[in-house]
Structures are given as structure tokens and as C-alpha cells.
Amino acid sequence: MTHFPYIDGELHVEQVPVRRIAEAVGTPFYCYSTAALSDNYQAYVDTLGKLGVDVFYSLKANSNQAIIRTLGKLGAGADVVSVGEMYRALKAGIPAERIVFAGVGKTIDEMEAALKAGIYQFNVESFGELETLSDVASRLGVTAPVTLRINPDVDAKTHAKISTGKAENKFGIDIDHAAQFYSAAARMRGIRIVGLAVHIGSQLTDIAPYRAAFLKIAELAQTLRKAGLPVERIDLGGGIGIAYRAESTIDLKDYAALVQEIIAPLGTKIEIEPGRSIVGNAGLLVSRVINVKPGVSRKFVIVDAAMNDLIRPSLYDAYHDIIPIALPPSDAPVERCDVVGPICETGDRFAEQRPLPPVKPGDLVAFATAGAYGSVMSSTYNTRLPAAEVLVEGGRFDVVRPRPSYDHIIDLDRIPDWLA
Ligand code: LLP
Numbered sequence: 001m002t003h004f005p006y007i008d009g010e011l012h013v014e015q016v017p018v019r020r021i022a023e024a025v026g027t028p029f030y031c032y033s034t035a036a037l038s039d040n041y042q043a044y045v046d047t048l049g050k051l052g053v054d055v056f057y058s059l060k061a062n063s064n065q066a067i068i069r070t071l072g073k074l075g076a077g078a079d080v081v082s083v084g085e086m087y088r089a090l091k092a093g094i095p096a097e098r099i100v101f102a103g104v105g106k107t108i109d110e111m112e113a114a115l116k117a118g119i120y121q122f123n124v125e126s127f128g129e130l131e132t133l134s135d136v137a138s139r140l141g142v143t144a145p146v147t148l149r150i151n152p153d154v155d156a157k158t159h160a161k162i163s164t165g166k167a168e169n170k171f172g173i174d175i176d177h178a179a180q181f182y183s184a185a186a187r188m189r190g191i192r193i194v195g196l197a198v199h200i201g202s203q204l205t206d207i208a209p210y211r212a213a214f215l216k217i218a219e220l221a222q223t224l225r226k227a228g229l230p231v232e233r234i235d236l237g238g239g240i241g242i243a244y245r246a247e248s249t250i251d252l253k254d255y256a257a258l259v260q261e262i263i264a265p266l267g268t269k270i271e272i273e274p275g276r277s278i279v280g281n282a283g284l285l286v287s288r289v290i291n292v293k294p295g296v297s298r299k300f301v302i303v304d305a306a307m308n309d310l311i312r313p314s315l316y317d318a319y320h321d322i323i324p325i326a327l328p329p330s331d332a333p334v335e336r337c338d339v340v341g342p343i344c345e346t347g348d349r350f351a352e353q354r355p356l357p358p359v360k361p362g363d364l365v366a367f368a369t370a371g372a373y374g375s376v377m378s379s380t381y382n383t384r385l386p387a388a389e390v391l392v393e394g395g396r397f398d399v400v401r402p403r404p405s406y407d408h409i410i411d412l413d414r415i416p417d418w419l420a
Helices: 016-025 036-050 066-076 081-093 108-117 129-140 173-185 208-226 251-267 278-284 310-315 406-410
Strands: 010-013 029-033 053-058 078-081 098-102 121-124 144-151 191-197 233-235 270-271 283-294 299-303 322-324 335-340 349-356 363-365 387-393 394-400
Touching: 010 016, 010 029, 010 349, 016 173, 016 283, 016 363, 016 387, 029 278, 036 053, 036 066, 036 270, 036 278, 036 299, 053 278, 066 081, 066 129, 066 387, 066 394, 078 081, 078 406, 081 098, 081 108, 098 108, 108 129, 108 208, 121 208, 121 233, 129 144, 129 191, 144 208, 144 233, 144 270, 173 208, 173 406, 208 251, 233 387, 251 270, 278 283, 322 349
Parallel strands: 029 387, 053 078, 053 270, 078 098, 098 121, 121 144, 144 191, 191 233, 233 270, 299 335
Antiparallel strands: 029 283, 283 299, 283 363, 322 363, 335 349, 387 394
């Protein structure tokens, strides 16, 4: 939390007091640190850049224009999984030739748009998709640069909902059919097969599954080359897991050593698509306590953020630190509380029986490590306005997504003629 210091007992983002932002924009809001973003991105470049690894920021983690622009200016490319994300990347200034299009179900319209834009690479996940892409590209008179995403059947040992590399998962081409599909791809009109892609899951905190997957990919690359097929690029998928509660995770240096040992000797271009580890710990969700309710068997702290703002605790039982904006005295008593939002669901709970210093209505708290898969997964459930988003840089801040008005949300609906 280097870029989230307490200064004179008040939480800051870089040099800006969180309280000042709360007064200016209201709560709840997401708040990101430019310095943290840039440090996280630079860590990848510093440790992996010398191995020729190219970083494509995974937009799905946080696709705010200001975040993409910040990373694009530092040199990042973009990993997108929909044409909507492609438009976001282009609009934020990422050139088409720095965009990789991944994802298990690209539609014909999406393929067409991406081919017309002239993106760098398609990561293809099935034989059917390969045939469709070949048809679409031929029709447009262009050639699609393609990697085949391989499912190596490796257990990433992460949460079941974000594990992607096992045979039973919907992702990738099973490794036993990979060589056959690869050589078919090499003969397809409209396709230029350039390499392999692999992504076994997100939030990996153990390096062993990466080793297992990389070994399988390296072996496959060699088999393909022996058969006279070109393998110019290897895409290693998402980034390493991050510490949500001071748990141990993978050291980027160890990850780099693995890439150096197993992948670099192939002499291909190497790509990586980190999202969470770039933006996760660069963001907070700031919320105000509405009420403190002494329930029958437990105490509830009801805050003005809810599962529509940050769904990770409800969806994955994810842990986010809850930190006070005003630092409590070191001898403040600690009490176990359930921290919940106002939504009409029991699952709208950020934390269960969490030890917290005393809080009262009106106090500000922050959910830490909320920069990734926070705002992007938000909704307007219960007709709640999505949280605003703020970017800090040094001593200044700006709203990078205002909170919409109720009219804005409600006026998206239409009354049909027969009800008018
Ligand atoms: N590349 C591919 C093909 C992916 O599927 C993903 C994440 C990434 C890259 C980026 O992975 P990262 O570096 O962020 O670990 N909503 C979930 C996470 C879903 C991840 C989906 N794929 C969460 O909140 O934990």
C-alpha cells in the first residue's frame, strides 16, 4: 500500500486525502493511484522485458479509458475479449497493431470488426472458430494472425469460477488435438498461424501449475516445428495472483525465471496478458457507513456500497481488507462485525465476522485491492447508481467516470406503444 499512506492519521491516495475526494464526489467511489498502476506495469517490463516479453494489459480487469490511457502511454498493448473492449482500447489510444483479441466465443460481427481494424492477433479457441475466422477473413480479402489457445489440462489451484485450464473447462483446444488443428490452420485461407496461447486461470498464487502448463506448451511448440510448422509467438495468458490479505503469492522474479527456463529458449516472441496484478492493488472502493445495527446474534455495519458495486465477495467469497479512512488509535477495541450493503439479498455481504475498530454512521471506510474486477463487474441492481471512479496522480485527482443520474439510468427503458 505504498501509494495509499496514512498522513496525519488520514488515508491518502498518493498525496490526496481520501476524505477530500469523498467530499467532492460523494460515496461510494472507486479511486485509483497512477503511481501504483505504473509501478505494477513497470515491474512486468523490468523483470520480463529483457526476455523479450511484451505486455498486453487485460482490459477485462478495468477498462476505464483513463486506466487504459495511463498504461498505453507507458507502452502497454491491450488484451480484449469483446469488440466493445476493442473499441475501448482504440479510443484510449492503443493502436490496433497492439491489440490481442482473446475469448471463447467471438461472433462473426466481432471478427469482421477486428479484422477491419487490423489487430495484432486473434487467440482462437476451437476448430469451429478457426473455420469461421478463415471464412470471414477470406471474404474481406485479409489474413488473420492467429494463435491457438491450448487447454493443457492443468489444475491452476485457484477458485473454481476462475480456473480455466482443466479439460472440463470451456476454454481452449484440448492439447491432444492441438497439432492436428494447428496444421489444418496452416493450410486455411485467411489464416496466418503464428503461435500458441495458454491461460490456465486467474489469481494463481502457486507457481507449480505455470511450470506444468509451460512445459506442455514448449513441448507442443517443438512438435509443431518438427512437423515444419512455424511457431513465432507464445502468449502466456494472464498475470500472477496478488495478495488480498497478505497471503504469499508468486514472486514476479520466479515467474520470469520460469519463462526464461522453459519458454525463452524457443526463441519466439513472448506475450503476457496481466490484468489483476496491474490494477488490483492500485484501487480502493470508498464507502460511507449508513448505519450500525446490533443484530440479535451479530453486529452489522451497513455501508453505502453494495454487491452491485463490488461483487467479488458475493460471487467468489473473495476477501477485501476493510480499512478506516481515519486511522483509529492503536489501543482502539476491535469488534467482529458483518459488513453489508443495502441490497435486498443476504449475499450482499462484504465480510463476515470481520474484526474492525469501532465505526459509526457517517464514517468513511475503504475496501482495499479493489481496482481489478470491481467497477467493470458492477451493475445497477436495485436501481442503484454505479460508483463514480476517480484517478489520482500525485497531488491531483479527477473524476474519470461520473456517477450517472437516476434519469440517465431510468431513461434507458422504453414504454411500448400499447402502454403509452
Ligand atoms: N487472459 C485471459 C485469456 C483471461 O481469461 C484472463 C482472465 C486474463 C488474461 C487476465 O487474468 P489476470 O491477469 O487478471 O489474472 N472476475 C474474476 C477474474 C476473472 C478472470 C478472467 N480471465 C475475479 O474477480 O477474480
